Amino acid sequence: MTIRKQRLNPRKQPVQIRSRATVDAILIAAAQVFEAHGYAAGTTNRIASKAGVSIGTLYQYFPSKEAIAVALLEQHISETGHRLHEWVGHMVVEQHGLGEALHDYVTEMMHIHSRQPRLQHMLLEEIPLPERVHQALLESERNAAKTMAGLLRLFPEVRQGVPEHTCFVIVQTVESLTHRFAVHPDDQFIPRTTFVDEIVAMLVAYLTYEALPQNAS
Template sequence: MAKSGAQPLKQPLQQRSRLTVQAILQAAIHIFDEFGYAAGTTARIASRAGVSIGSLYQYYPNKDAILTALAEQHLAEGLALSVQLLETLRASEQSLESTLHDIVGHMIRLHEHNPGLHRLLYEEGLLPAALRQTAKQAEQFLIAEVGRCLALRSDVRQADRQMQAYFVVHAIEHFTHRLVIDQAPAEFLQRGKGELVDMLLCYLQARTTSKST
């Protein structure tokens, strides 16, 4: 878990500085994945990035600060993609099945981008505490927006929209996460995508719902 002092020391303003920072962050992903977080030292990260340890410390005081920067970047990328996909869900001219295929496919590719980082933050519970609330707020925002989008579609059964959205958001996040983190073979990954889409279609278009007694 990231500790105090886990913030960058300065912001990269010039192109060269931005490239250095990105090199450090990318190197950290590989080092943490290869050696684990405990053994993923700043010296190893600097060496992999091709920069001096002094250059690394200009931007990050410790590896906790690097992890925080990676987590912030990951959350921002995920939220940006999710907002983009909300527009797809609102597009009534596209069938629900095609829309779900697009959404699930994009989420799989998001997780595939840096599976090691995703595993580190969520499987190993290293998402910095300061960012957990940010992640929770983003999740609540997405559930609310998905609920609004579902209400606009005539090909989705009438139901409690927020409940529908809750299950759709969590089902997509959980199963795309598992398919990538479990390193499923390509053929299984493709079949898994189809199964998830079918499951969501059945849920969103079912004409009857079971009620607890």
């Protein structure tokens, strides 16, 4: 394993309850430090102090702040996938209409990105990704598209045979737009509620339009 890979991977995995609690405290503290101070100023000393552990204890689990950031990104990937599956289950039970279902989805993604927008931008744009995390991110995107495709089959107004690549476009569009809005809220010239409504209207139109025959004028 190269030195670079060693710096991006956890030093050891927590097994005991106390060890897991220590790692959780470090990750929570790191998220708060990165959000408040940014990545460059988010030093391991600051993280350890915020977590209430010694710097030596931090280094028992993470060899660098890069490794901590990677762990936070893995946590974000897992949480986003979990939230998507929860949303699908809720939509199936509640039997919401297409517009309402999509509104709930966009609102939930906005909520995820708005909680710690500076951290979200850092995780997705600034940190170097080990290959395993890059592959995990790609796999999560594919799984999200499959999950979305399965749900949309329940809505008769959606054009027939919606393929997974259509749902991939939907997932990527919502991810990109909500991320951009949450990270730069002061740059936006429309209210948040209007922004969500506009995305939903766009998605409904995209999913329900009837494509013209290729030879149509």
